Amino acid sequence: MSARNIFTRPARLAAIAPYLWMVLFFLVPFGFVLKISLSQTVIAQPPYAPVFDFSAGWTALKAAFGALSLDNFRLLVSDDLYVLSYARSLVVALASTAMLLLIGYPIAYGMARLPRRWQPVAMMLVIVPFWTSFLIRIYAWINILQHDGLLNRVLLALHVVSQPVVWLSTDSAMYLGIVYSYLPFMILPLYATLAKMEPALEEAGADLGASPFEVFWLVTFPLSLPGVGAGVLLCFIPIVGEFVIPDLLAGSDSLMIGQTLWLEFFTNKDWPVASAVAVVLLAVLLLPLLVYDRLQRRQLEEAR
């Protein structure tokens, strides 16, 4: 007798409410972003010309289709500001994901090596900072990095530097903030695969005469690749669209795309251009999103 078949119907009924919710508040809103990215900017409230007015009937609808414009997208490719923002976002996301992997892997590896009873404690210790607010953690770094902040005071007291160093509003501060904020997202999937790994495989490698480094590089690392993939995507995708960290820690001379979108929306009140920026950003992230979706699904469902 298959329990699954019996379960199927009530379980499907359970899907109805969350399904409707996600269609209404996740899927449909993208339609509005697309629609408004194709409309003209006007100085009004809300600041865009309506594209579809269903009350006006079929002829008006046909006219509306004629009024759709790709002007906002043309602006995106013709103005350096946007192209540079996208490029900077991708570069920052790639570089910081690489740093996260280099820093997170040894920590996850250390966790997986702890005695069994210590591992949940270590995992808790990594998760807890993730529960504290993102904004608060960035603010904590501003405390340390500002002109008369703790870091400069320590460096001056130790005579490492003779003048206070400018840390805030630099790319280094931004990378530090990103690595700090996203570190748990990199560590946890890495730890999950490393902890599941059969120790006998590494032992076999060592018994066959491999050096500890060879054991790591030829046995451990290849087996941990699913965790590497999950960690990389979990960090890379949101970092591309990051707003808070570059806004508070980086200088204002070059912007990431999340900041550009924010600026268009809140400062310039140009909703159509902000929407176009979002549509292109989504298109850029579509491939990594699809890969992430597959990984996530496989990981959650292979236990079934």
Added chain:
Amino acid sequence: MAARVRRLSRFNIVSLTLGLVFLYLPIVILVVFSFNASRLVTVWGGWSLRWYRELFNDSAMIEAAWMSLRVAATSASIATLLGTLAAVALSRGEGFKGRTLFSGMLYAPLVMPEVITGLSLLLLFVAINAERGFWTVTIAHTTLTMCFVAVVVQSRLGSLDKSLEEAAMDLGCSPPRAFLAVTRPLIVPAIVAGWMLAFTLSLDDLVIASFTTGPGAATLPIRIYSEVRLGVKPEINAICTLVIALIAVVIIVASLVAKLSSVKGESAAPL
């Protein structure tokens, strides 16, 4: 020989220690300096509760904190209900129509840049002429956090031994009854953890709330953000410390509840 590979090397210990110091030191510094008597954020002037007193006279900050707490509690509760239903559907309902789309919609918001989620929800609210404020932020946060709840509960459901449910049904339980009597107590800890995660994520969110709120309905992160842009102030250290303390209490209470209910669930299972 074999033990040598498995043992914790010095490299392992050093990287673990450095990693944890890196994660915790800034937070510790922030908390300590919230009790600083000096106005200068980096000069130690002795212990004092001065900034907490000033904070309680800042009515805009108090109002924002109250708004955030209400949004977080409401959205976490709705998100826990919807997220748990979604998790049950995904792990116990085989291949229904649109299942791929369903799981895609649930996993995508976990990594979707917040500026996109925030902007798209705002455009929806404007299009349907919703008055922006408490409910729009709550709906936006529910949408984001129910996905986290779904993943937490689904991974717990996936790790359960299915033979327990099958045994209950062999003994004459209907499937829903078997689920409620056998499975539900076992997933309560995951549901509690999901609520807790949803609550703190909502309390934390700046970007989505900035897009979806209206005039006069600032949440705590929005207030903190506008103050932080003007520079470091000891009052901000104080409010941040209070938020950290609140989250710590939520985590402790929730893990106690989870522990108690899971013990109860295990003792009820043999009946």
